[in-house]
Amino acid sequence: MISLCALASGSNGNCYYIGNEHEAVLIDAGIPARRIITRMKVKGLLPARVRAIFVSHEHADHASGARVIARRLNIPVYVTQSTYLAMYANHKPDSPRFFKPGQEITLGSFVVHTFFKNHDAAEPCSFCVDHKGIRVGIFTDMGSPSEHVITHLGQCHALFLETNYDEKMLWEGSYPQVLKQRIASDHGHLSNDQAFELLKNYAGEQLKAVFLSHLSAENNRPELASGRFEELSARYNIYLTSRQEPGEVVRIQEEVIK
Ligand SMILES: [Zn+2]
Numbered sequence: 001m002i003s004l005c006a007l008a009s010g011s012n013g014n015c016y017y018i019g020n021e022h023e024a025v026l027i028d029a030g031i032p033a034r035r036i037i038t039r040m041k042v043k044g045l046l047p048a049r050v051r052a053i054f055v056s057h058e059h060a061d062h063a064s065g066a067r068v069i070a071r072r073l074n075i076p077v078y079v080t081q082s083t084y085l086a087m088y089a090n091h092k093p094d095s096p097r098f099f100k101p102g103q104e105i106t107l108g109s110f111v112v113h114t115f116f117k118n119h120d121a122a123e124p125c126s127f128c129v130d131h132k133g134i135r136v137g138i139f140t141d142m143g144s145p146s147e148h149v150i151t152h153l154g155q156c157h158a159l160f161l162e163t164n165y166d167e168k169m170l171w172e173g174s175y176p177q178v179l180k181q182r183i184a185s186d187h188g189h190l191s192n193d194q195a196f197e198l199l200k201n202y203a204g205e206q207l208k209a210v211f212l213s214h215l216s217a218e219n220n221r222p223e224l225a226s227g228r229f230e231e232l233s234a235r236y237n238i239y240l241t242s243r244q245e246p247g248e249v250v251r252i253q254e255e256v257i258k
């Protein structure tokens with residue numbers, strides 16, 4: 001059985017937990033380390049189980065806590081070399097373990113697949129985490145889905161999927177035009193509508209759980225994101241993640257998948 005939890009999700013910080021009874025990995029560490037640890041404990045997830053952290057790209061909402069949490073838990077941080085070089089000095093882990101997009105990394109009974117995504121960062125990556133036949137995708141911070149993302153998405157049983165903004169809210173909102181264009185570009189973020197289309201067109205039959213992730217504070221509202229996915233809620237369990245608190249811990253049994 002695996003447990004999934006968005007310990008933090010949104011444009012103010014991201015950290016995703018994927019674990020079994022003995023070990024776990026974190027994808028991104030974009031909130032302070034002490035908060036990651038507190039939130040894990042609140043949710044009954046043991047920090048001592050975490051074997052490694054993967055940093056998807058250098059933006060602070062994904063990388064700011066990486067150095068400290070790695071020290072606190074005495075675990076490695078996996079990152080690409082270009083991402084590492086682009087990170088703020090005080091976010092850089094002490095001893096990074098470099099991977100290249102496309103590489104697969106085995107950690108106990110988990111296999112982490114890494115692949116390139118379209119985002120305005122040095123070498124942005126997405127991940128799929130496999131555990132005994134269950135595949136979990138973490139797909140946030142992408143302006144448009146890359147071929148790798150589409151292929152992997154079709155194989156997932158659970159998915160953290162970016163629903164960053166509502167298109168009307170973005171274009172009618174107070175952000176400067178240049179920032180609006182950046183968010184909506186192919187290297188920005190996925191809107192509720194884009195995420196919906198992606199799921200509708202490419203998700204496989206085996207998909208069970210979808211976490212609507214990385215919501216913008218300015219340009220989205222939880223009810224708009226979940227409302228957009230209403231018509232798929234008979235097919236998948238759809239969960240909202242929160243910008244302020246850890247989300248629900250969702251458990252998936254291997255038997256359910258077979
Ligand atoms: Zn982000």
Ligand SMILES: [Zn+2]
Pocket residue numbers: 057059119121141
């Ligand atoms: Zn980003």
